[in-house]
Structure formats: C-alpha cells, structure tokens
Amino acid sequence: MRLGWYAGASTALAGTVVLSAFYQRANFYSAMVYLAQSNFCLLVLVNFSLLLYSSFVYGLTRMFFGPLRAVEVEQLTERAWFAITETCLAMTIFREEIGAWFLVMFAALVTGKVWGWIGDGRVEVLEQQPPANPRLFHLRLSLSLTLSFIYDIYILRYTINTVIQQARPNMMVMFLFEFAVLATSSWRTAARYALSLTEQNIQESQKRKRLAERRQEVRQEREAIIRQREAAAAAGEEVSDEPLPNEDDIDEMDIEVPGWSAKGEFVLWLDLVTDLVKLGIYIVFFFMLLAFYGLPIHIMRDLFMTARDFIKRLGALMRYRKAIQEMNRYPDATQEDLGREDTCIICREEMRPWDPENNPGAMDRIRPKKLPCGHILHLGCLKSWLERQQVCPTCRSPVTLSENARAAQNRAAGLRIEIGGGRPADQQPPANPGAAPVQGQQNGGAQPEQRPAGPRIFNFGPLRVGFGANGQQVRELAQQFGMPQAALNQQGLAPPTPGAGTPIVAGTTATVSPLPTGDNLQNVGTLLSQADQQS
Structure with a gap:
C-alpha cells in the first residue's frame, strides 16, 4: 500500500513539473533547459526514473523467478543495506566524479547484485527440496542465471574498455572490480547449479537401473512361485492361493540409491576457488585505491570477510578429506549399540545392523557407523554432514580419531588442574596407615578425603x-x-620425600599434600x- 502511494505521488510530481515547464516556456528547447537547471525538477525526474527502472527490474524478477518468499525478501533487504552503505562510503573517495553516470552505474551494480543473490538462493532451495513444478523452475532458473552472467560480463567488458581508454584511475576502476567480483559470484552460482543438475541426473539413472533390477527380481520370484505351484499340483499336493507378487506394485519412492557421493567435495573445491579469486580481486583493488586515493574504507569489510571465509573453507576442506579417509576406520554399529540408539539424528530414520550377506541389496549409505564419541549415524548422512561441519552433530566433538584423542587429553589435563592437580577418585592412593585414625573412623564411619584447594x-x-x-x-x-x-x-619442585618423623609401612605409599x-x-x-x- 505504501509502495502504491509512493508510485502515485512520484508520477504525479513528475507530470506536474513537466507540464509546468512546457507551460512556462515557449518551446521544447527552453523547457528542457529549465528542467535541467532546476534542482527540484531534477530531483523529481531522477526519482521518477528510478521508479520506472525499479518497476522494470521487478517485472523481470517476477518473470524469471516468480513471487519471492518472505525469507528471500528479508535477505535481500539486509544485503541491500550493506551494499548501499558501502557505495555511500565509496562516494567519499570519488566525490569529485559523482554525477548522473555514477548513479546509472550504481543502479546497474545493485541490479546485478540483487539478481545474483536471488539466483544463489534459488540454487540452495533446489539442493534442499525438489520444486513443485520442475520444468518451469529449471527453465526460469537456467534463463535467469544465463542472463545474469551475460549481464555481468558485458558491463565488466565495458568498464575495462573505459579504464583503458581513459588511462587514469577514476570511479570506473571501482565498478570494474565490483563487476569482476559479481561475475565471479555468478560463475560460482552457475557451476553449483550445474553440479545440482548432474547429481539429479545421476540419481535418476541410478533409480531407473535399480527399479529395473527390482522388477526383474519380482518377475523371477513370480516365475519360481508358479513353477512350485505347478509341481505341487502335479504331485497332488495342496496349492497355495496367496496372490502372486506383481512388479507393478513397486513404488519408485521406496527405491533407495547411493547418489553422487563426490558432489560434496566438488562444492567445497568450488567455494574455495571462488573465495581465492575474490580475495585476489579485493587485494588488488585495495592496494590500487590505497596508492591513488587513500585508505578504501568501503571494501575493508568485504576484504576481511572474504579472507576469513577462504581460511575457514581451506581448513574445512582439509578436515573433510581427513575425515573421509578415516571414515572407513569407524566400526559398524552392533545390535547392542543400536539397542541404545537406533535413530539417525540427521535423517530421523531407524537404523538397522549392517548385514550385506543376508541383505545384498542394501545401500552402503544406510550403513550405521559408530563415531569415536560413541554416537551412531548413517554413513550417507555422516558424509553429507561432514561437508558442512567436521564435528559430531550430537556432542560437537571432533570426528577424526587424532583430533578426538587430542581433545580428550586436553580435557583430562584441564580437569586435573581445575580440581587441584589431584588424581581422580578411583585412582587415589591409599591413606597413610601409620597416622592416627580420626574420630569418625574409630566409630566405623567413612570420613571423606579432603583434597587440597585448587587454583x-x-x-x-x-x-x-x-x-x-x-x-x-x-x-x-x-x-x-x-x-x-x-x-x-x-x-x-621435586616430588616430596617422606621425612624422618613420618612412619612408612611396607606395601604402602606415603603421600604428602604440598601447601x-x-x-x-x-x-x-x-x-x-x-x-x-x-x-
């Protein structure tokens, strides 16, 4: 409603100033000069132009993406504020060159960013759940990603040619690097969409193959039952009237396929390479602006965030590869283990003991694996979880054996320091038998041992x-x-030795609590x- 009021007021103001200019001036040329020299008229016309451009972009968005969800609108609003703030900071560096063309390039940059954000979000939705109308969804998404990439490359090429022709640093340098980053992000989104399509094609081919094998098994089972009944009828025995298995009763939803296990590592490598390219672009841009204009405050946040993401993704990829290599060393969960915990915390499905001999058709992805911390997960669910985090989803302990042992040693060392450096209760040495018993022990009561005060x-x-x-x-x-x-x-600080006045009994150890x-x-x-x- 408020947007409608804004659009109506902007249109009315634009029409009013144009009619007023033509009414006050005798010809078209003088009216245009009046509109160009009046600050109020320029403000109204620029506002109306932005309204028309926003309406055009909104129409393209509805055509290629459909209606936006509430979470997408919220994310776009949050990201747009950051983009506008960074551009306002950039205006302080290029304040001498701010003009109409700067606003045009700024609008083009925001448009490219918005399209890239929406496309990236739609690819993530595709990876999480299948669309309701796959044909329309893929048609829209493929066209939008292609158009976004072509748009970024075209404007990037224009900015490069402009910078080469002018041969001096100006505001086009900023837009050059911004569109270079935007083109890199668009390439990453398109590559991830291609990986998702490849995964779907692999799963569909595996499902068709598995369905054909399952139907062949049902046909063979049906023929075997028919032969048994014919043999029983020939021998004069009673023939069972149970219905024969039908291959048409097999539901495709019940078919389990292993999927494409290598996709997770490809996605990690793709994100790592993308962050590396973006980090290189930001570093070059940072030092170029630092050399010609001073400290570029508007890209310091992006530079820091990109460097942090690159370091995190590099560490995550190394931990993921290490965890995948050690995954085969994890023992299979036994029947006793599944008796205590038989539900996978990720897929919330029941886990069964792994028995490939009696169940040859079982998928390896539903194989229950016991982590070093004791929790049990499906092998396929564990692989998909390791793509995001390399810790147990239940207790947050490391899944790699070496890191888990190191963490246990650190926890034990920290516990000994916190409780005063003493040993655990089950490893305490016996008390000095030569000392006089306290009153509670004379009466047969158990006197708790007093530990030295910890730090x-x-x-x-x-x-x-x-x-x-x-x-x-x-x-x-x-x-x-x-x-x-x-x-x-x-x-x-050597260990204390018992003094002369301390009686020592054979077979016992005297302990002295240092003060x-x-x-x-x-x-x-x-x-x-x-x-x-x-x-």
Missing part, C-alpha cells in the same frame, strides 16, 4: 590464567610441557621460559 582458573578466550597453584600442580604443568626431572629439582607457596607463580614462569628454550 582459581579464569578463561580469556584461548588463554587460561590460574592463581593459587600448589607445588604438585606446578609439577604436573611442567610435566605436560615436557620438562625433565633435573629442571624440577633445580627449581625446588601452596608464594613462589609458585615465579616457578611456573621460569619453567615455561625453559620449555620455550628447549623447544
């Missing part, structure tokens, strides 16, 4: 700072850093410096 631990992101550590905790910390026993003796000392913090610093020198 106060403060977490500052990846840093952990502790205060009030005693000598035993310092020794354990030094052992974790690989300090030799001689260095501990030099610092006076906190004021020099432990200095000792820790000395040990850490020695560890750095040795490493």
